[in-house]
Amino acid sequence: MTTLATPDTVILGIETSCDETAAAVVLGGNDILSSVVSSQIDIHARFGGVVPEVASRAHLESIIPVIQEAVHSAGIDPSRIDAVAATVGPGLIGALLVGVSAAKALALVWDKPFVGVNHMEAHLYAGLLDDPTLEFPLVVLLVSGGHTMLVEMIGHGTYRLLGRTIDDAAGEAYDKVARYLDLGYPGGPAIDAAAELGNPEAINFPRAMMHDGLNFSFSGLKTSVINYVRKNPDVSNIDVAASFQAAVVDVLVAKTIMAAQQVGAVGVVLGGGVAANSRLRAQLQSQGQLNGFRVAVPSRAMCTDNAAMIAAAAWHRLGSDGPTDMSVGANPNLALPVVA
Numbered sequence: 001m002t003t004l005a006t007p008d009t010v011i012l013g014i015e016t017s018c019d020e021t022a023a024a025v026v027l028g029g030n031d032i033l034s035s036v037v038s039s040q041i042d043i044h045a046r047f048g049g050v051v052p053e054v055a056s057r058a059h060l061e062s063i064i065p066v067i068q069e070a071v072h073s074a075g076i077d078p079s080r081i082d083a084v085a086a087t088v089g090p091g092l093i094g095a096l097l098v099g100v101s102a103a104k105a106l107a108l109v110w111d112k113p114f115v116g117v118n119h120m121e122a123h124l125y126a127g128l129l130d131d132p133t134l135e136f137p138l139v140v141l142l143v144s145g146g147h148t149m150l151v152e153m154i155g156h157g158t159y160r161l162l163g164r165t166i167d168d169a170a171g172e173a174y175d176k177v178a179r180y181l182d183l184g185y186p187g188g189p190a191i192d193a194a195a196e197l198g199n200p201e202a203i204n205f206p207r208a209m210m211h212d213g214l215n216f217s218f219s220g221l222k223t224s225v226i227n228y229v230r231k232n233p234d235v236s237n238i239d240v241a242a243s244f245q246a247a248v249v250d251v252l253v254a255k256t257i258m259a260a261q262q263v264g265a266v267g268v269v270l271g272g273g274v275a276a277n278s279r280l281r282a283q284l285q286s287q288g289q290l291n292g293f294r295v296a297v298p299s300r301a302m303c304t305d306n307a308a309m310i311a312a313a314a315w316h317r318l319g320s321d322g323p324t325d326m327s328v329g330a331n332p333n334l335a336l337p338v339v340a
Helices: 041-045 052-074 093-110 119-124 126-130 170-180 187-195 219-231 237-263 278-290 308-321
Strands: 010-015 020-027 031-039 083-089 114-118 138-143 148-155 158-164 267-271 294-296
Touching: 010 052, 010 093, 010 308, 020 052, 020 308, 031 052, 041 052, 052 093, 083 093, 083 119, 083 308, 093 114, 114 119, 114 308, 119 126, 119 138, 119 148, 119 267, 119 308, 126 267, 126 294, 126 308, 138 237, 148 237, 158 237, 170 187, 170 219, 170 237, 187 237, 187 278, 219 237, 237 267, 237 278, 267 278, 278 294
Parallel strands: 010 083, 083 114, 138 267, 267 294
Antiparallel strands: 010 020, 020 031, 138 148, 148 158
16 A cells, blocks of 8 residues: 555545535645545535535535546556545535545555545645645635634645634625625625625625634624625615625735734635635735735635635645544534644
């Protein structure tokens, strides 16, 4: 069995932590040979959010065809795959088990190493997939439906948590506001689209904790939006969406730059599902460059849940830690490994 990652190591990555069934084949940690994602958006849209049991069943139906397509699209024989990786957490337990079980089965059949990957760690590597020349230390703004955090990447596998949300994640706030405004599902893209047509300066929503450390808070902003609309029922939804989005992005960008300055980072990286947001991408790029930082904004395909980032993180973990023991199971509450 291969135990160390080399530039020639090929890893099949599998991602099923939430509502995307994904598989990818990656060479040498950053050369994406294939990346296949089967979305469940249409399945969950009628419920207004992800239903765990429904997600698990959809993963069961999609996992084999998605893996087959990823291997076929990569143009390689399965014997060329050196390791099989899967997200082991955090995420929905039923969904995670589908991917972990598939990965372990393939690893056993092919007699290859299995590598369990932390989903949050994988998001940190999304930016390096698009630009492997990035140097450390880096500050990563990781924003998704379930997480909002600032992480210092000191080196491969060595991270320090600089700040996190104390209540709602940014993506969660997007979803709740979109639902209240009846803009559709998923909330992030719906608000982004509406905001394109609105005035971001129409309403001065609060920028919570803007100058108070590196933690975030978005629950009050969500409540402020709801109260404003109730008091002003004739207000335009597109102006509310644009103003809400401006408030979220202002805080995210300001704290990211502040964190990078405090730790002496070389660059800043954006990751997570909310990293696909157009205003956030534009503002972080402009403010980061203005303050002298190298900025890495991954392609939108690498922001949302995908298996290429799983394979990339697995390549580094295989090189540093070797294979994951087969006894390791799915952990829905898995935390990002950080140093004090």
